[in-house]
Amino acid sequence: MPRTPRIPATTYPVERFTLANGLRVVLTPDRSAPVIGVAVVYDVGIRSEPEGRTGFAHLFEHLMFQGSENLEKLAHFRYVQGAGGTFNGSTHLDYTDYFETMPANALERALFLEADRMRGPRLTEDNLRNQVDVVKEEIRVNVLNRPYGGFPWLKLPPVMFDSFANAHDGYGSFVDLESATVAEAADFFRHYYAAGNAVLAVAGDLDVDTAARYVEEHFSSVPDRPAPRRPSFAEPDLATERRTTYTDRLAPLPAVAAAWRVPDPVADFAAYLPYVVLAEVLTDGDASRLVQRLVLRDRTVTSLGGYVGFMGEPFAVRDPTALVLQAHLPPAGDVDKVLRTIDEEAERIAADGLAPGELARTQARMATHALRDTDAVLGRALQMAVVEQQRGDASLLNELPRLLGEVTEAQVLAAAEQLRPARRASIEVIPGGVQ
Amino acid sequence: MSAGSAVSAVPALGPDRKLVLPKAVERKLTNGLTVIAIRRASVPLVELRLRVPLSTVRLSEPFVAKTTLLSQTLFSGTPKMSIMDIAAELQTVGGALHAGADPDRLLVSGNALASGLDRILAILAEVLTEASYPGEEVDTERERLVDRIQVARTQPAHLARVALLKRVYGTHPYALQTPAPKQLRTVNSRALRTLHGERLHPAGATLVIVGDVPPNKVLDAAEAALSTWDGGGKDVKLPATPPLKPGPIGLVDRPDSIQSSLRIALPAVPRTHPDHAALQLANLVFGGYFSSRWVGNIREDKGYTYGPHSYVEHSAAGSLLVATAEVATEVTAPALLETRYELGRMATTPPRESELEHARQYALGTLQLGMATQSGLAGLASTYAGFGLRLDYLVQHAARLAAVTRDDLADAAAKYLAPAEAVTVVLGDAKQVESSLASLMPVEHVTLPADES
Numbered sequence: 001m002p003r004t005p006r007i008p009a010t011t012y013p014v015e016r017f018t019l020a021n022g023l024r025v026v027l028t029p030d031r032s033a034p035v036i037g038v039a040v041v042y043d044v045g046i047r048s049e050p051e052g053r054t055g056f057a058h059l060f061e062h063l064m065f066q067g068s069e070n071l072e073k074l075a076h077f078r079y080v081q082g083a084g085g086t087f088n089g090s091t092h093l094d095y096t097d098y099f100e101t102m103p104a105n106a107l108e109r110a111l112f113l114e115a116d117r118m119r120g121p122r123l124t125e126d127n128l129r130n131q132v133d134v135v136k137e138e139i140r141v142n143v144l145n146r147p148y149g150g151f152p153w154l155k156l157p158p159v160m161f162d163s164f165a166n167a168h169d170g171y172g173s174f175v176d177l178e179s180a181t182v183a184e185a186a187d188f189f190r191h192y193y194a195a196g197n198a199v200l201a202v203a204g205d206l207d208v209d210t211a212a213r214y215v216e217e218h219f220s221s222v223p224d225r226p227a228p229r230r231p232s233f234a235e236p237d238l239a240t241e242r243r244t245t246y247t248d249r250l251a252p253l254p255a256v257a258a259a260w261r262v263p264d265p266v267a268d269f270a271a272y273l274p275y276v277v278l279a280e281v282l283t284d285g286d287a288s289r290l291v292q293r294l295v296l297r298d299r300t301v302t303s304l305g306g307y308v309g310f311m312g313e314p315f316a317v318r319d320p321t322a323l324v325l326q327a328h329l330p331p332a333g334d335v336d337k338v339l340r341t342i343d344e345e346a347e348r349i350a351a352d353g354l355a356p357g358e359l360a361r362t363q364a365r366m367a368t369h370a371l372r373d374t375d376a377v378l379g380r381a382l383q384m385a386v387v388e389q390q391r392g393d394a395s396l397l398n399e400l401p402r403l404l405g406e407v408t409e410a411q412v413l414a415a416a417e418q419l420r421p422a423r424r425a426s427i428e429v430i431p432g433g434v435q
Numbered sequence: 436m437s438a439g440s441a442v443s444a445v446p447a448l449g450p451d452r453k454l455v456l457p458k459a460v461e462r463k464l465t466n467g468l469t470v471i472a473i474r475r476a477s478v479p480l481v482e483l484r485l486r487v488p489l490s491t492v493r494l495s496e497p498f499v500a501k502t503t504l505l506s507q508t509l510f511s512g513t514p515k516m517s518i519m520d521i522a523a524e525l526q527t528v529g530g531a532l533h534a535g536a537d538p539d540r541l542l543v544s545g546n547a548l549a550s551g552l553d554r555i556l557a558i559l560a561e562v563l564t565e566a567s568y569p570g571e572e573v574d575t576e577r578e579r580l581v582d583r584i585q586v587a588r589t590q591p592a593h594l595a596r597v598a599l600l601k602r603v604y605g606t607h608p609y610a611l612q613t614p615a616p617k618q619l620r621t622v623n624s625r626a627l628r629t630l631h632g633e634r635l636h637p638a639g640a641t642l643v644i645v646g647d648v649p650p651n652k653v654l655d656a657a658e659a660a661l662s663t664w665d666g667g668g669k670d671v672k673l674p675a676t677p678p679l680k681p682g683p684i685g686l687v688d689r690p691d692s693i694q695s696s697l698r699i700a701l702p703a704v705p706r707t708h709p710d711h712a713a714l715q716l717a718n719l720v721f722g723g724y725f726s727s728r729w730v731g732n733i734r735e736d737k738g739y740t741y742g743p744h745s746y747v748e749h750s751a752a753g754s755l756l757v758a759t760a761e762v763a764t765e766v767t768a769p770a771l772l773e774t775r776y777e778l779g780r781m782a783t784t785p786p787r788e789s790e791l792e793h794a795r796q797y798a799l800g801t802l803q804l805g806m807a808t809q810s811g812l813a814g815l816a817s818t819y820a821g822f823g824l825r826l827d828y829l830v831q832h833a834a835r836l837a838a839v840t841r842d843d844l845a846d847a848a849a850k851y852l853a854p855a856e857a858v859t860v861v862l863g864d865a866k867q868v869e870s871s872l873a874s875l876m877p878v879e880h881v882t883l884p885a886d887e888s
Contacts, residue, residue, distance in 0.1 A: 005528060005550040008479040032477050033807035034452040070444050074731060081726045082793035083448055084800015103800045105449035112446050133738025137694070141741055141761045145694045147589045252585050285531055286510075287522035295575070296518065302579040330582055361526035368529035368548055371478040375808045 007367045007405040010374055014395040015208050016388070019216065021224035022196025023118075026384050026394040027211050028203045030377065036204035037378030038110040039099040040118065041385040043199075044192035045092045046170030047233050052179070055135065055172015058091040059180060060188050062131040064098060065089065067122035068113075076113055083109055091170070092311055094318045095386060101378040104205035108214045111202075115218040118195060123185045132177050139171050147250040151429060152257030152326050153310045159244050160259050160322060160425035165233045195219070196227035201385035201394065204377035235320050237261045242425040249432040253302075254329040256338055258426035259322035260419050262308060266318055266390055274411035275323050276314045277404060278419075279306040280362050281354070281412060282325065282345070287361070289345050294327065300338050301327040315400065316386045323419070335428045343421055350417035359409050367401040454802060454833050456826050457812065460650040464658055466666040467638035471816055472653035473645040473826075475809050480529075481552050481646030481653075482809045484817035485543040485559070488639045489536060490671045490751065491608050497621065499538075500614035501630050504573070504622050506536040507580055509543070509631075511572035513565040518572050521558060528554045532562075538609050539673075539751040540821060541635065546810070549647040556660035563664050566631055568624035581616040591689060591761070595696035595862040598687045598881055599757070603700045603858055607676055609750060615884070636668025637661070641820040645813040676753030678702070679858050683877035684771075688865035695767040695863030696759070699774065702851050703747045703754035706822060712835035713847035714756075718745055719794035720844070721781050721852055722758055726793055729758070729777045739763060739770045749822065756851060764864055768871035771861070775875070778854040785845040798836050802829055 015027040049056045067073040080087045085102035098117075100110045143149035150171070158167040200219065202211055238261065263271040282290045283306030294301035306325045309317040327338055374380045374397065384394035459473040491498045510532060511518045525531050528551020534543045547555040587593040597613065604610035642661070644653050679702055704710050715723075722729030722745035733739045743760035762770040805811045806829070816826055860881070861872060872878050 005548050008548065008550075010478060030477070032475070033803070034455070035804055035807045074726070074735060077726045078793055079445060081724050081797045082789075084796045084798075084803065086801065086804065087725075101804050103452060103803050105452060106800075107449070108446040109448060112444070130735065130738045134734055134741055137739070137761065137763060138741040140694050140763065145591060145692060145761070147586060250589050252589050253582055285522045285526060287519050287526055292519060295579070296572070299575055299578070302582045328582070328586075330578060357523070357527065361523055364529035364548060365526045365531065368480060368531075368546060371480055372546060372810065375478045375480075375810070377807065 005364060007363065007401050008371070009402050010371060010398050012374070012380065012398055014384070015212070016394060017212070019195070019220050021220065021222055022194070022227060023219055023222065024199045024388060025215050026199065026201040026388050027206065027208050028201070028380060028384060028394070029206050029208055030203060031205050034104045034205050035101060035377055036104050036107050036110065036202060036206055037099065037101050037376070037381035038114060039097055039201045039378070039381040039385040040114045041095050041097045041199045041382070041389050042193055043095055043197045043227070043230065043389055045094045045096055047093050047165040048192065049168070051164050052176060053184065054168050054176045055170065056176070056180060056184070056188065057096060058171065059131060059135050059177060060185055061089045061091045061096050062135060063123060063127060063185055064117050064121050066127040066131065068117035069119045070116050073122070073127060079109060079113055085110070092313070092316065093170070095316070095389065097382055097385070099378060099382060107202070107206055107211060111214050111218045114200065115222060118193065118198065118219070118222045121189065123182050123189070125182055128180065128182055128185065132180065135177060136174060143171060147248060147252065148255060148429065151248070151255060152324065152427060155246065156257050156259055156324065156425065156427050157310055159242050159427050160238070161235055161320070163233065163235055166235060166320060190225070191228055194225035194227050195222045196225070199385045199389045201381040201388065203381035203384065233320060238423050238425060241421050245428040245430055247430045247432040251429055251431045253331060253431050254333050254335060255327065255429040256329070256335045256426060257324060257326040258339060258342065258424050259324045260423050262321060262323050264319035265314065265321060273403060274407050274415040276308050277362065277366065277407045278412050278415045279308050279323055280366055281349070281358065282306045284362060284365055289349065290325070290342065293345055294338060294341060298341065300329065300333060300341065302330055303328045315383070316390070318390060339426060343419070346416045346419040350413050353413060354409050359412060363405045363407070366404050370401045370404065452803070454830055456830065457806070458650060459816070459826060460654060462654045462658065464637065464662050466662060466664055467636070467640070468661055468664065469641045469820070470654055470657040471641065471643045471820060472650035472657070473643070473812055473816060474650050475645055475812055476647040477809065479549045479647045480546055480809060481549050481555070481644055481648060482546045482813035483544065483555065483559070484643045484813050486641045486817050486821050487541045487635055488539065488671065489541045489634055490539050490673050492671060492674065494606050494608050494610055496611060496615060496618045499611055500618035501622050501626055502536040502541065503614050504577060504580060504619060505627050505630055506534040506541055507576045508568050508573050508627060509534045509566055510562055511576065512567050512569040513561050514567055515565070516561065521562065524558055525555060530555045532559060538612060542817070552648055552653065553656055553660070556656055560660045560664060563635060563661070568627040568631070570624045573624045573627065577619055577622065581619055584613060584616055587613065591692065591694065591696045591862055594687065594689065594883065595698050595860060597883055598685060598862060599698040599700060599858070599860045602685050602860055602881070603679060603755065605677055607752070608673065609676060609752065634668065636666065637664045638666055638668045639670055641817065643813050643817040643820060645809045645816065673752035679856060681856050681858055683879040684872055685860040685881040686865055686869060686872065686878050687860065687862040687881050687883065689862050690864055692862070692864045693764055694761045695764055695861055695868055696761050697771060697774065698860040699758040700858040701756040701856060703756040705749060705754050706824065706828070706832070710847050710850065712832065713839045713843040714851050715747065715798055716791065716794040716836070716839055717781060717844050717848040717852060718747055718756060719797060720786050720790045721745060721777060721848070724797055728780070729774065732777055733760065733762070733770055733773050737773065739766045751821070764867050767861065767863055767868040768875055771859070771872065772875055775854040778852050778857065781848040782853040783849070785841050788841060791839070791841055791844055795836055795839065799833055802833060
């Protein structure tokens with residue numbers, strides 16, 4: 001087998017500073033294409049929603065597009081797209097992001113737009129009711145009207161976790177969404193959307209001095225409110241196996257997902273990384289352990305996925321989180337057998353170790369994924385913003401391929417040893433659809 | 436520029452940047468394969484796209500079954516390498532390759548660390564010249580595919596697409612793009628080897644490689660690896676797609692569906708047609724981006740839907756404009772009414788100057804954004820190559836976009852967006868939506884083939 005190539009790294013320059021109001025700023029210039037990516041990440045997500053208000057963080061994200069201090073409804077979209085850009089926002093377990101990709105000549109405009117809504121969205125009864133309707137349609141299209149909707153990211157956390165923060169449905173119940181009020185939205189904004197609770201990252205074709213001046217000009221007048229204290233969401237590891245099932249009326253075939261807790265992704269980063277690698281050893285491509293065994297040899301599974309974090313973003317999640325495996329089975333497939341085989345393969349790795357080259361080739365592929373994810377200026381800005389927020393230094397993004405490449409076989413074996421049935425939470429989808 | 440209310444505080448844009456194309460070189464190998472190499476050194480990777488024409492002249496279920504299964508088993512073995520060897524060797528250079536088929540072509544896509552270019556090309560060459568479709572792997576993939584199709588058939592978006600293609604294309608090969616399980620079950624490894632031998636030829640194929648390697652080195656590497664790939668093969672010319680036949684709403688019953696899937700097809704023209712730029716902008720103003728009239732109406736004003744969207748899709752034999760929305764069951768007819776109203780308004784009244792400018796800037800800006808990554812460049816170059824175009828088309832297209840006037844846009848809208856020309860399909864709970872839909876337009880029940888539902 002040819003020698004594994006040296007794992008390359010990126011050398012994106014990173015300029016970091018903090019404004020007087022507490023806003024942390026990351027600038028990462030790259031003149032290779034005339035485009036910029038702008039990301040604002042707020043340190044609030046699904047886990048911070050109040051009880052009785054499931055889905056509120058996501059609903060609020062929608063409200064951040066409904067007009068702001070200087071802008072009427074629809075104006076944000078037109079200013080971004082009418083300058084040749086694209087935009088969106090998304091709500092995650094531990095953060096909420098807002099972003100644009102623009103031709104480089106729109107840099108100052110993009111910064112103005114983000115600063116304007118950081119000063120305050122236009123919260124009105126009409127906009128709230130309209131967006132509750134839109135979010136309900138989003139939930140219908142993504143969860144309720146399709147097979148395997150919300151599987152496993154909405155279905156498995158309530159099996160694994162006990163606290164409301166970690167277990168509840170982040171898309172929200174229709175009752176909770178319909179009960180939301182403008183006053184609650186205003187409170188949510190005041191509490192969580194402080195400048196000191198946000199990171200702004202700009203990547204792409206920019207001059208650092210000019211960009212820093214624009215940032216200062218547009219964001220320094222955002223009021224200085226204290227950032228809220230972030231609570232711990234810690235829960236103890238499972239001591240005994242948890243297993244549950246549900247019937248999906250639209251699903252034609254069985255499926256199963258299983259999860260095991262992993263070390264704290266931030267506080268215990270070195271112990272966490274081997275699990276990120278293990279997930280790929282198990283599931284990345286036709287040469288991976290579980291695809292070989294379950295899909296190609298036993299044919300007990302037809303498709304397979306494995307990743308760390310319920311939303312599949314290992315470097316954008318905080319504790320507690322998990323390594324997740326999900327599998328779709330053929331008609332009348334045997335979920336117990338699949339879970340037993342996974343246990344067996346994990347034990348085999350822990351006991352017998354990896355094949356020659358197996359770890360190195362997995363790490364090489366992971367490096368490609370990591371590098372590819374940073375090629376787009378927007379992806380780079382988003383990842384740097386989250387890494388800055390959760391890990392205190394955006395330039396860590398340059399180090400990730402190398403750090404993944406330094407994980408040793410002994411560490412992967414030790415991680416595999418932890419995938420024991422007693423620590424496992426799993427959920428089975430029983431097909432209720434026409435077979 | 437005005438957006439909503441004019442706001443003096445919103446910063447003006449800096450000067451426009453001219454569209455700059457990356458350095459690209461091209462070589463046609465003696466076996467007929469065209470290789471295009473483009474330099475983008477942003478990350479130390481290479482992106483590959485190999486496009487091989489693979490169409491059929493007649494609507495043929497067995498052909499669709501064979502091309503689909505071939506695309507899923509192309510990398511499952513050669514006399515020298517097992518499926519595991521191929522995947523492991525690719526991984527060793529940080530690489531992976533996948534294939535997919537549509538009615539026009541087989542597309543192999545992949546990437547690797549830049550230092551692995553020679554290795555990924557060597558494996559690609561071995562598979563193209565010696566893929567053996569081992570029986571065991573073909574059996575496994577066939578059953579996986581059957582399962583996936585069974586799942587797809589419970590997805591409203593897939594079913595609505597199947598119904599729309601059938602109604603739009605009739606007996607044209609494009610009418611059928613997903614194989615039926617019973618057809619798949621007739622395909623064995625011998626059939627795949629035969630199809631591969633007959634149709635996977637370098638003549639007419641294009642390999643695009645983008646990345647952090649000097650383009651001339653890329654051409655040499657590709658030539659060294661792929662010049663032994665067998666030449667010959669015949670060019671299949673697809674019949675032109677039939678004209679649209681507007682008619683009653685085609686209603687597909689999906690009992691208990693909590694949303695209805697609206698699909699509207701309208702005529703469109705290829706990228707090289709003189710109306711194309713104006714049509715692209717007319718589509719944007721109607722429903723082609725978030726700032727459009729349709730999104731403003733049925734989402735941001737009425738809350739009927741989450742992600743309404745319209746787009747022009749280009750295929751070798753014709754182009755089509757498609758508008759899609761998933762709407763709450765109880766507002767199915769009102770959503771269709773608003774959709775037809777917005778189409779009618781496009782077709783009969785000129786756009787505002789600001790609408791034209793926003794659409795134009797968006798179209799020009801997204802050209803820049805689309806070229807700003809290795810994978811984006813590779814996808815664009817490969818798609819254009821499939822239509823005989825090169826990246827310099829983008830410069831010409833940008834000039835045409837810049838020249839479109841309000842009159843041009845209004846003319847294109849009248850010609851292509853008129854609701855009278857629309858083919859309409861609704862998939863939803865017929866007992867809840869049929870009578871209100873019938874108050875707008877005649878309704879005709881459409882059943883998908885038994886094997887399709």
